[in-house]
Amino acid sequence: MEDVPALTKSAARQLYELLPETLEEAEELAALIEQAVQRETDFGVQDLRVVVEDHTVELSGRCDSFYCKQVAQHVAMSLFRGERFINGIEVAY
Numbered sequence: 001m002e003d004v005p006a007l008t009k010s011a012a013r014q015l016y017e018l019l020p021e022t023l024e025e026a027e028e029l030a031a032l033i034e035q036a037v038q039r040e041t042d043f044g045v046q047d048l049r050v051v052v053e054d055h056t057v058e059l060s061g062r063c064d065s066f067y068c069k070q071v072a073q074h075v076a077m078s079l080f081r082g083e084r085f086i087n088g089i090e091v092a093y
Contacts, residue, residue: 026052033057033079037072044068045089055082062090 020026030050037048048061057080063069073087
């Protein structure tokens with residue numbers, strides 16, 4: 001598996017302060033959020049999908065605990081605070 005570098009505080013702050021203006025920027029932000037979520041949950045979210053559009057972040061996928069779902073949400077929200085956040089990760093035992 002590929003090592004994903006942790007975001008520095010300044011990089012996280014820049015992501016927080018800037019909303020993506022282009023499709024490319026939204027895709028880059030979605031990829032960064034996905035990498036951070038997978039790293040912080042120790043790849044605990046299967047089929048993770050992150051969509052950033054219209055000032056909305058949406059997570060989807062599956063994990064085996066509400067704790068993992070909450071960690072994923074916390075990580076994503078710490079990187080981007082759009083107008084809406086949707087945590088569609090399903091908890092399946």
